[in-house]
Amino acid sequence: MPRVVVPLAGRPYDVRIAPGLLANAGRLIARATRARHLLIVSDRRVDSLHGAALRRALGREFRIDRAVVPAGEASKSLAVAERLYGAARDANLGRDGAVLAFGGGVVGDLAGFVAATWQRGVDFLLVPTTLLSQVDSAVGGKVAVNVGGIKNSVGAFHQPRLVLADTDLLATLPRRELASGLAEVVKYGMIADAALFTRLEREAGELSAGHPGRLSRVVADCCRIKARIVGEDERESGVRTLLNYGHTIGHAFEAVAGGRLRHGEAVALGMRGAARLAVGVGWLSEGDRERQDTLLDRFRLPARFPGPRVVELLAKIKQDKKVRDRRLRFVLTRGIGSASVAPPIEDAEVRRVLAALLHS
Amino acid sequence: MPRVVVPLAGRPYDVRIAPGLLANAGRLIARATRARHLLIVSDRRVDSLHGAALRRALGREFRIDRAVVPAGEASKSLAVAERLYGAARDANLGRDGAVLAFGGGVVGDLAGFVAATWQRGVDFLLVPTTLLSQVDSAVGGKVAVNVGGIKNSVGAFHQPRLVLADTDLLATLPRRELASGLAEVVKYGMIADAALFTRLEREAGELSAGHPGRLSRVVADCCRIKARIVGEDERESGVRTLLNYGHTIGHAFEAVAGGRLRHGEAVALGMRGAARLAVGVGWLSEGDRERQDTLLDRFRLPARFPGPRVVELLAKIKQDKKVRDRRLRFVLTRGIGSASVAPPIEDAEVRRVLAALLHS
Numbered sequence A, B: 001m002p003r004v005v006v007p008l009a010g011r012p013y014d015v016r017i018a019p020g021l022l023a024n025a026g027r028l029i030a031r032a033t034r035a036r037h038l039l040i041v042s043d044r045r046v047d048s049l050h051g052a053a054l055r056r057a058l059g060r061e062f063r064i065d066r067a068v069v070p071a072g073e074a075s076k077s078l079a080v081a082e083r084l085y086g087a088a089r090d091a092n093l094g095r096d097g098a099v100l101a102f103g104g105g106v107v108g109d110l111a112g113f114v115a116a117t118w119q120r121g122v123d124f125l126l127v128p129t130t131l132l133s134q135v136d137s138a139v140g141g142k143v144a145v146n147v148g149g150i151k152n153s154v155g156a157f158h159q160p161r162l163v164l165a166d167t168d169l170l171a172t173l174p175r176r177e178l179a180s181g182l183a184e185v186v187k188y189g190m191i192a193d194a195a196l197f198t199r200l201e202r203e204a205g206e207l208s209a210g211h212p213g214r215l216s217r218v219v220a221d222c223c224r225i226k227a228r229i230v231g232e233d234e235r236e237s238g239v240r241t242l243l244n245y246g247h248t249i250g251h252a253f254e255a256v257a258g259g260r261l262r263h264g265e266a267v268a269l270g271m272r273g274a275a276r277l278a279v280g281v282g283w284l285s286e287g288d289r290e291r292q293d294t295l296l297d298r299f300r301l302p303a304r305f306p307g308p309r310v311v312e313l314l315a316k317i318k319q320d321k322k323v324r325d326r327r328l329r330f331v332l333t334r335g336i337g338s339a340s341v342a343p344p345i346e347d348a349e350v351r352r353v354l355a356a357l358l359h360s
Helices: A021-032 A044-058 A078-090 A105-117 A131-137 A167-172 A175-192 A194-208 A212-232 A239-244 A247-257 A263-280 A286-298 A310-318 A347-358 B021-032 B044-058 B078-090 B105-117 B131-137 B167-172 B175-192 B194-208 B212-232 B239-244 B247-257 B263-280 B286-298 B310-318 B347-358
Strands: A003-006 A013-018 A037-043 A063-069 A098-103 A123-128 A142-147 A150-157 A162-166 A331-333 A339-341 B003-006 B013-018 B037-043 B063-069 B098-103 B123-128 B142-147 B150-157 B162-166 B331-333 B339-341
Touching: A003 A212, A013 A021, A013 A212, A021 A044, A021 A123, A021 A162, A021 A167, A037 A044, A037 A078, A037 A105, A044 A063, A044 A098, A044 A167, A063 A078, A078 A105, A078 A142, A078 B078, A078 B142, A078 B150, A098 A105, A105 A123, A105 A131, A105 A142, A105 A150, A105 B150, A123 A131, A131 A167, A131 A175, A131 A212, A142 B078, A150 A247, A150 B078, A150 B105, A162 A167, A162 A212, A167 A212, A175 A194, A175 A212, A175 A239, A175 A263, A175 A286, A175 A331, A175 A339, A194 A212, A194 A286, A212 A239, A239 A247, A239 A331, A239 A339, A247 A263, A247 A310, A247 A347, A263 A286, A263 A331, A263 A347, A310 A347, B003 B212, B013 B021, B013 B212, B021 B044, B021 B123, B021 B162, B021 B167, B037 B044, B037 B078, B037 B105, B044 B063, B044 B098, B044 B167, B063 B078, B078 B105, B078 B142, B098 B105, B105 B123, B105 B131, B105 B142, B105 B150, B123 B131, B131 B167, B131 B175, B131 B212, B150 B247, B162 B167, B162 B212, B167 B212, B175 B194, B175 B212, B175 B239, B175 B263, B175 B286, B175 B331, B175 B339, B194 B212, B194 B286, B212 B239, B239 B247, B239 B331, B239 B339, B247 B263, B247 B310, B247 B347, B263 B286, B263 B331, B263 B347, B310 B347
Parallel strands: A013 A162, A037 A063, A037 A098, A098 A123, A123 A162, B013 B162, B037 B063, B037 B098, B098 B123, B123 B162
Antiparallel strands: A003 A013, A142 A150, A331 A339, B003 B013, B142 B150, B331 B339
16 A cells, blocks of 8 residues: 655654555554544535545544534634534543544645644544545645635644545545646646656546546655655745745635635646746746646646736735745746746736736 | 743743843844744733833834733633734734734733744744743743633644743732732742742742842742743643642632632632642641641632532533543642642542632
8 A cells, every 4th residue: 555654753654545545544543643532524525425434444443523514615714613622622522632634625724723723732633535635735734724814824733643545535526626636736746746747648638537546646646745845844944835836826816716716726727827927037948838738728727717806816915925025936847847936026927927817 | 130941952942031121122032033023912901001111122123013902811712813813914924923922821822822823833922921921821832722611722832932021010910910920939839849939938928019039039940940841841741740730620710710710819729729639648748738828828819719619610620631531630749849640539539629629
C-alpha cells in the first residue's frame, strides 16, 4: 500500500493511499493515536454515503460520537465550530480523545480547527473523501475557518496523526468535484514535477473519467510532493509558499463568486492568470502557458468567470495573507515543474490579467 | 531589572519585571518582535487608566491599532474573539503584525487566543496589569476562551515574544483584585517554594497593603518558578499539572458563582479544599493546613462560599480537563513547598470537603 511519510521533526505522520482502506481504518488509526474516543465530523452527503462503513470499521476499537455539518464552504465558520465544541462537550471528549474529519476540504479544515483548539488541542485524524482533499488539504496541518469575509483568516497549524486516503471513495464524487481536485493536481505538476505534468497530459481522458488506478497513482505522487515541501517548511516561511500557485487570484474569485465556483475551479482561473503574469515577466514561454491551459481545458476547468469587477477582485487580492506592505507578489512558474515567488507586480498588469479572466 | 527567561527550546522569551517598565515598552518590544504593526487589546478600565501612557511609549516604533473589550470574564467568549478578528481585519493586521494584550488574565487569555489563531498565528506580546496576571497567566502561553459553559475549553498554547510586568501598575488595583493575585502567590509557595511561603507569612501585612518593593520581589519569584515549570513541560503532560493546585475545586466554584467570585478567590477556596483532601490522605499535617489557611485569611481571601449545592460543584469538577475516566484526581501538597498528583479520591470524600467550603 503506498505510504508517504510527512517528515516533521519529532512528530512525523503517515499518509496511506489505497483503494479499500476504509475497511482497515480501525486497526490503522488505533496504531496512530492513543485516543480511544473519537468525535467523527462529517457532512450530510459523506455521512449518508459512507458514514456507516466508517463506523463499522472503527466500532471495535473506539468509542464513537459523531457530528454532521451541512456540506459547503458556509460550514467553515466560527458558528459551526461552536456547534462542534458543543458536540465535543456533550460527548465529554477529553484531552485524551481525538477528532476525526471524514469528508472533503471543508470538513477537514473545520474539524481540524476544532481539534487544534478544543481543550487546547486534541489528536486529529483525517479520512479525506474528495480528490481535492486527498491531494491537498489533508496533508500539511493547515486548518482554518473563514471569519470577517476572509477565507482561512482564523486557524492554526495542527498536524494530523494519520491520513487515510481511500481512493475507492472517489467513485462517488460528482464530476465537477473530481475536476476541482484535478486542478490542484495540475498545480503540483506546474510547480514541482514536469514528469507528472506530462503524464497528466497523456492520461487526461482516463483521469477525467475517474480511472481508479490512474487516480491512485496521482494521489500518491501529489502527497509525496506536498509531504516533502511541508517537511521542509511547516509554517510557510519559505518553500511552502509555492503551494499557493494559482491561489492568490483563485481565492479572490472564490470570495466574490459566493459559492458558484468550487475551490479547484477558482484555482484553475488563478493558474491561468498566474501563467499570463509569468509570461509577462519573461519567466514562462507562451508555449508552456498554452500547455497548462490546454490541460485545464481537458479537465473541463473554467477559463473565464464573468460577473465580478476587476476592482473587486483586486481588493480581495490585497487582503491576502501573502501580500506584504500591500505590494502584489505572486508565485509564478519558471517553465513547467519549477516555481518561485516573483518580484512585485504593478497593479496595472494584474488588472489586465484579471480582465482577461472576466470577459468571455 | 529582574529578568526571567522562559527556557523553551527554540523560542525562549523574556519576562521583565520592574516598576516603571511601561515607559520603555517601545524599545523592549521592538527588540522582541519583528512586527511593527500592533493591535493593542485592552479592557475599558485599563485603557482609561493607562492606555495613553502605553501608546505614548510605543508610538515612535509602531503603527498602532486598538480594540477595547468590556472588563470581566464574560469577554472570554467566541463572540468577543470574533469582534477582535473584525478589528484585526479592519486594521489590515497581517501575518507580520502582532497582538499586544494590555490588561489582566481575561484580556491576556482572549487576546492570546486571537493572536494564536488570526492568520494561523501572529506574534503575541503581554503587558499584564494585575498581580494575578503578572504572577500567573502572563507566563506560559496558555490562551483560551470559555465555550459551552466550560472555562478555557477552547484555546491553544501560544507563547508570547515578551512579557513586561510593570509593578507600578499594581498601585491602581482594587483591593479584591490584589488579594486575588496573592492567592496565586500562596499557591507557588505551597507547591514549590517553602522559603517563599515563609516570607509571605512574614510580609503578609505589607503585601496586602500593596508595598511596591515587596510585591516586585514576589512577582519575580513566582515568574521564576513558573518559567522553570513551563520550560520543563510546555504542554502540561507532566510537572506543569502541579500549577493546577487549588484549581480543580476552584474552577468549579468560579463556574457556579457567576461572577461573584474572582479567580483568585475561587482558587483560595480550592486550595483550602485541596489541603483538607491532603490531610485526609495523610500527605499534609493539620498544622501545615492551618498555616496555609491562616495566610489566606490574612490576605482576606474567602474560607466559605455559601449558595451552590455540592452536587452542582461535583458535576463541574467532573467536566475538568484534568479528570480522566471520570475518576477524581487532584494536585495535593506533601507538606509546604512540594506537590504531586494524588491517587484518585472517592466522590464521598470530595463531597465532604466541598460541604465544608459551602457552609458558613
